Amino acid sequence: MAHRYTQPDLMELRSDDLETQELTLNVGPQHPSTHGVLRLVAVTDGEIIKSLEPHIGFLHRGMEKNSEGREYRQLIPLWDRNDYLASMHMDYMTTSAVEALMDLEVPRRAEYIRVIMLELQRIASHLFWFASFALDSGAVTPLFYALKEREKIIDLFEMASGARLLYNYIRPGGVRADITPAFMEKLSKFIREFPRYLDECEQLYTGNAIFINRARDVGVLTREAAINLGVSGPVLRGSGVAWDLRKDEPYSIYPEFKFDIPVGERGDVLDRYEVRFYEMRMATEIVRQAMEGLPEGDYVAKVPPSPKTKAGEVYVRQEAARGELGCYLVSDGGRKPWRFHVRPASYLNLGALDTMCRGYLFADLIIILGSIDIVLGDVDK
């Protein structure tokens, strides 16, 4: 197995009379592999990272302030833009927060369509993560294999919603448009073929000794640290915590489906990688079950054009592609939110980067950052 470079190991090699100096290194905000505008300031001792501070906010758009002046239906396309790689999850976040304060009966068909869309979005987001992660570790080819599959999902979304990236599809009461038989046909073809293509992606990359050497025992986040740092999603499960909101705090109709939660053992980069791949397979399974059980009926409930909510406060959360996507909505009983706060998963996961990187080499930084799967638009709100 790979050598593990922890701080004490290399410190022993260094004799005391050698004068060493800590070096502050700056990465970004303009750098090809910081996934957007992220600035990292690392204090290194030789090649070893002693501490690391992410500087964020370069993409801050004041989304929460903007939300306060807008009606609920306007919030959906606004927050679409927050995590542009998983727009369906953002749609569902806004929608579920509003629905929680509305006493709405959502038709079962709409719930099934939502689950299909959410799980497809999870696959699409994880595929994009795989593409960029492989690119970070220096392999270009997986990008094309992953994006080829993502393209099929995007085509499906386009058939359903008319948009390819920012869907504005899930809305209070149901979804915007019903899915068609042609969509179902294409979807069943995709679900049939996708596991094979996923195997192809894994064959291309997972077993590669160079990759295993780089990812195994790198960026370890222990179970306790992961919980204490508030990370969520695949990062938390990679650290060995079986915590998936679809099972542990279920929402929508997820209790009706049978699926497993992958959990890592060591909490390193490779575990996070494998958790995401397993999640893609499980998401395919959920979509298959949802397709089989898809009932007939309405796809949207009767909702006034500009819905009013009752006064109150609620914190709703869902298992989005990157982790726990929470939304804290305070309403004064009007058509606009009094306070609309979003808890993006990337934000807290990025906060754990310092803990993950300490004691590892500077060259590991990029691959560890890639394994968290951040979207800077999501982090910066």
Next chain:
Amino acid sequence: MIIDSATIWEACRDLLMAWGLGYSAAQVIILLLAFLVVAVFAIILVLALVLLERRLIGWIQLRPGPNRVGGRTGWLQTVADALKLLYKEDIVPLNADRPTYFAAPYAVFMPVLLMLVVLPFGVAIINGSYRYFVVSDLNIAVLYILAMGSVELIGVIMAGWGSGNKYALIGAMRAVAQLISYEVPLVLALVSVVLFAGSMSLVDIVHRQSSTWAIFPLFPAFVIFFITGVAETNRCPFDLLEAESEVVAGFHTEYSGMRFALFFLAEYLAVWVMAALIVVFFFGGWKGPMFLGEGGLWFTSFFWFMAKSFFFVWCFIWFRGTFPRIRVDQLMVFSWKVLLPLAVVQVMIVGWGITYRNPWFSANVIPRVTVVEAHSGMVGGFDYMTTPETLRHLTTPELVAFGWSVLGAIVVIVLLGAMLYRTILGFRPSREFQREIELKNMRLEDAKGSE
């Protein structure tokens, strides 16, 4: 048995002399011609290689690759790219160390081109004697190739330093560390080949593999040489110095236009040269498959040489299409802790085999080809010590060659001296640093003024 063997150029020279030209004139004309042919060949080869790589990588990556310029095959794409690069603005960063910056592309490109001088492309049997397709059949060709490979390194450092860019400098430093550590197992792998063949001349090494290709007795050496070859040409998975996710584009980050194209040219040419060297050292050079016999025609030898070398080029491209990048410290660990011991053991085994006449290493010993008329060419003229006495006996072309090499040595010394001066004595703070000093001075002046 064929006793007379020489390069094809020497045969042509004899032909010119038979037409009535003097020896010196014929020699100069022929050597210039030879180098010109090889250089043009190299350029065309690189154009083809770039296209090949892009098409093959495209095929691996589920996309068509270049498919517009010159029809669906896109065969004119690299020509168009070269023309475009020629017209591009030549950007020089303000921070650049200008002489070093300008000289670096040539310092990288020329050594690779010069490596072609000793590569035997094939053989023709004319009037019962071997005529090799090689500019010069150097008897120290292996050393020459290693030396040229190291000179290339200087160009890389010059580019990294001269750009005045942190990423370029880090890329260059990585290149130095990587190339130096991979040169050691590479040389040791070659030592076993040289022991096996009993000669450093590439022509002799190919001849030695008449009945068995060297890969069979020297398989570990082949593996070592192949891996280090990939590392020496900075190809994936060892392309750390141009890892775009870490150091943007490495040492040529700041280069644009034709200077960038020269780096590009050098990289691809080096890939082919490395593939050709693998063929020469381990796969019987121009010789076809053993069951086909020697293959007497000149174009079959040329065909086999090119076919085999392109197979290894394909392997290089294949690696790039499928491998992730190795981490910088694992790269070093791999070289020093895996490849180097393996190479040392291999050298010991080959040495033992030769000393004790192990049939595996010495069963197919053939009498060495007697080189009747070698070592009188431009580069070959320096196999004896150059003293004032011998200088007086030199022919004109040999004197020109001597002067040329002295000039070259002076240029290299001057460049190195300039770099050292820049590094140690002529340290220039970066622009930000300068600005900081200026600001500090301004603040001091302000404070004085307020008093």
Next chain:
Amino acid sequence: MNQVLDQKDFSELFSESLKFEYEYDPATQILRLDAAHLPELFALLANDERLAMGYLRDLTAKEQPEGEFHVVYNWASIEHHHTLMAVAKVPGSLDVPSATQYWESANWMEREAWDMFGIRFAGHPDLRRIYLEETVSFFPLRKSFKVSPVQNVRDLGGSEREIAKAKAKAAKEAKEPAGDR
């Protein structure tokens, strides 16, 4: 709306452990208290085996119509599958005890609350703005902050030159008022 698998009624637990005034609604799992009493609550939540709120999932603030601030905490217990929301009333001095010594996840979230609302968290190791520049003088999520063109360039963290330019412009406008004539 999420259903919590094993939601318990903490009324008894709180009444025996918390020695200050609070409001607890078992239906919504919202605990309302004064921010001054937060350290006692933190200690209870983190240390009590029956609660074991190891996962601080969200921390934010809100402004009430009458102008007072609330800090809102959301906990979950990964072992016991129950949750709790605490709404703490912030005193006029805007000082709130920090939760970072119990939950590291509070670090960035408290910085965000400081950045957006100007609520100071006493005991926070590194309370700086997280999204905006340090030079910014406003707190955007307060209701008093209106979304309008920002007048002062310095508030946006502008350079010295831009500030000088803006000053010159203001001086010029002061000299000849741009009225319709």
